[in-house]
Amino acid sequence: MKDYASYSYWLQSCGDDLTPRPALNGTIDADIAILGAGYSGLWTAWYLLERNPDLSIAIVEREIAGFGASGRNGGWCTSGFPTSLDRIEEKYGRAQAIATHRAMTGAVDEVGRVAREQGIDIDWQKSGTLMTARGIAQLPSVHHVAKSMERLGFEDEFDLLDKKQLDERIRIAGSVGAIFLRENAVIHPGKLVRGLARAVERRGATIYEQSNVTSFTGGAYPALHTDQGHVRARTVVLCGESYMSGLKGVGRQLMPVYSLITLTEPLTAEQRDAIGWRNRELVDSCRYTVDYLSKTIDGRILFGGRGAPYHLRSKITRHDRHAETHKMLEDNVRTGSGAQGRANLPAYEAWWGGRAFRRTTVATARKKTSRPPGGTPARGWQPPISLDESWRI
Ligand SMILES: Cc1cc2nc3c(=O)[nH]c(=O)nc-3n(C[C@H](O)[C@H](O)[C@H](O)COP(=O)(O)OP(=O)(O)OC[C@H]3O[C@@H](n4cnc5c(N)ncnc54)[C@H](O)[C@@H]3O)c2cc1C
Numbered sequence: 030m031k032d033y034a035s036y037s038y039w040l041q042s043c044g045d046d047l048t049p050r051p052a053l054n055g056t057i058d059a060d061i062a063i064l065g066a067g068y069s070g071l072w073t074a075w076y077l078l079e080r081n082p083d084l085s086i087a088i089v090e091r092e093i094a095g096f097g098a099s100g101r102n103g104g105w106c107t108s109g110f111p112t113s114l115d116r117i118e119e120k121y122g123r124a125q126a127i128a129t130h131r132a133m134t135g136a137v138d139e140v141g142r143v144a145r146e147q148g149i150d151i152d153w154q155k156s157g158t159l160m161t162a163r164g165i166a167q168l169p170s171v172h173h174v175a176k177s178m179e180r181l182g183f184e185d186e187f188d189l190l191d192k193k194q195l196d197e198r199i200r201i202a203g204s205v206g207a208i209f210l211r212e213n214a215v216i217h218p219g220k221l222v223r224g225l226a227r228a229v230e231r232r233g234a235t236i237y238e239q240s241n242v243t244s245f246t247g248g249a250y251p252a253l254h255t256d257q258g259h260v261r262a263r264t265v266v267l268c269g270e271s272y273m274s275g276l277k278g279v280g281r282q283l284m285p286v287y288s289l290i291t292l293t294e295p296l297t298a299e300q301r302d303a304i305g306w307r308n309r310e311l312v313d314s315c316r317y318t319v320d321y322l323s324k325t326i327d328g329r330i331l332f333g334g335r336g337a338p339y340h341l342r343s344k345i346t347r348h349d350r351h352a353e354t355h356k357m358l359e360d361n362v363r364t365g366s367g368a369q370g371r372a373n374l375p376a377y378e379a380w381w382g383g384r385a386f387r388r389t390t391v392a393t394a395r396k397k398t399s400r401p402p403g404g405t406p407a408r409g410w411q412p413p414i415s416l417d418e419s420w421r422i
Pocket of ligand 1: 065066068070092094095096097099100104106107240241242243270273276333381
């Protein structure tokens, strides 16, 4: 058996021993067959069973629940949507933009509510996000977000902070201001995914682990197939994220894109004082590369970012720790380019996870001052650049 705890700090510290559930063996019938026991698969089962408790649901997981991105992510539970509110307003109107934002902030609360009601302690804290401007070139992006939110009537959801006000919350090298978005929460992603798996079982779903889906059928006879068995169902739901890049039928539509994380040891009192980060706000900047920070309940700092290259044929290897990108993140930790340098934070652990991007995704550039989805913000003189297809919705 794999040492699942070695895949991320979250799996290591989730409180489970991570022993796999029994595998699928033989042929079974279910109403719904779900491939993958990450957030997508588990939340799908959760809400289907809420609406109809009589449904029979089989979740077929190659490894263990939470093995993928759901057990490895940055702990951001936010109202962020993969396209800007401006764009939604422009294309679908003001009411849709408002409704989308309300649905997204509602989802943050919903995660907290379900976890509480199910007795899953996910270290949930609605500590908000600090989107910081590191250098004056990034200030227009911060102000732009504020203006959009104000225009849509969400002025009570944010505060604009000048440098002094930001320094009172967290001292970040080179920062000149920030917008504080209060409707966001930080969580322990591993506790969420592992607890959610138990919760859907209590609602009646069955999770089969160590069961690799080698193919699926749609059409009149939907089914998931593994080497040891089959689930015949009325509906098949594919929730394998980046790993489906290896699945016949859908694999060539998807491309795994890696996100990498470096985590520190818990900070000493001296390091905490140097940074001054007393609460657990999520922190990011308006940099061209994705970079973000969060803080664990025991005071470790998590640095996340991208940069690992694509592997030919979408190959995903076991511990694909891309040395260069991890070094970049570790340098952030050590030199404090993400947090105050004097703290000299000790790197503790590094890991990676995959997300699926559509292969039809193309680089796009528009001459407009806004922050595109998963892309880079404009700086007035420069168009925003995006690699996300949803930019064109
Ligand atoms: C490093 C990193 C940091 C991130 N940070 C954040 C963040 O802070 N906030 C945020 O909102 N999002 C974040 N994300 C994105 C977020 O984690 C993912 O969008 C989310 O977890 C996807 O959930 P999922 O269930 O779709 O996929 P996954 O969690 O990847 O689950 C897919 C599951 O399917 C299984 N599977 C795949 N193929 C098969 C097969 N053939 N047979 C059987 N089982 C199969 C896998 O083993 C896996 O368990 C991050 C992602 C990464 C990688």
